[in-house]
Amino acid sequence: MDDRRPVELVARDGERIQAEFHLWEATHEDPEEVRLDLVFGQRQIRSIGRTFYGAMVAIRQELERDGLRLNCFGASKTVYPVGESLKRNYGRTAYKLSFRQPPRVANRVSIFETDRTVQPASVEEQKAFYEEWEKSLRQF
Numbered sequence: 001m002d003d004r005r006p007v008e009l010v011a012r013d014g015e016r017i018q019a020e021f022h023l024w025e026a027t028h029e030d031p032e033e034v035r036l037d038l039v040f041g042q043r044q045i046r047s048i049g050r051t052f053y054g055a056m057v058a059i060r061q062e063l064e065r066d067g068l069r070l071n072c073f074g075a076s077k078t079v080y081p082v083g084e085s086l087k088r089n090y091g092r093t094a095y096k097l098s099f100r101q102p103p104r105v106a107n108r109v110s111i112f113e114t115d116r117t118v119q120p121a122s123v124e125e126q127k128a129f130y131e132e133w134e135k136s137l138r139q140f
Contacts, residue, residue, distance in 0.1 A: 005112040009040060010120050012067040017041070021112060023052060025090055034090050038063075051091025053081050053111055060123050069120040074111030077121035080130040081111075097129070099136040 003024075009017040019040035026033065036055035038045045045062050047055035056074045063069065073079045073094060081094040082103045094111050095103040121129070 007038070007112065008071040008114070009063065009068045010071050016071075017068070023112075051081075051086050053086060053091040053094060056111060057123055064122055069122070071118055071120050072112055072114045073109045073118060075120055075126070076117070077119040077126055077129050078133075079109060079111075079118075080126065080133070097133045099133060100139065102137065 003022070005021040005023065007019050007021055009019050011017065017040055019038055022035075022037040022039060024035040033048050033050060034052050034055055036047050036049075036052055036059065038059050045059050047058040049055040049058065053074060056070070060070060060075055069075060073096075076096075078097050079094045080097055081091060082097070085091070085093050085095060085103075085108065092110055092112070093108050096107040096109060096117070097103065098107075
């Protein structure tokens with residue numbers, strides 16, 4: 001049985017599109033892999049990977065070609081899986097990051113959730129923020 005999570009897509013023009021993630025913690029082919037489907041309108045995007053975060057990145061890259069971004073923590077500019085978060089629960093969690101601050105348990109979030117602090121970003125923008133955050137930790 002799959003787990004379903006609602007999510008919103010944001011288009012370049014600001015249009016909001018309701019969608020749904022379908023999550024499977026193991027595929028039939030490999031019990032170590034996860035499957036993530038994004039369903040909206042008449043469309044379905046499927047990704048299989050070792051973690052849900054990795055599968056979400058592949059889906060985001062496809063969405064970006066169509067000018068769409070996910071409005072959830074897994075696609076937020078200042079959120080990234082750090083350390084053990086990728087191994088925990090198939091990569092369902094990540095951390096809200098702040099410059100010069102190490103990740104804190106209190107800042108761990110589900111990549112499928114959202115709130116007003118989410119900053120929908122491209123995969124590249126999110127990775128660039130993470131790299132700048134890493135540099136900021138070495139500066140003190």
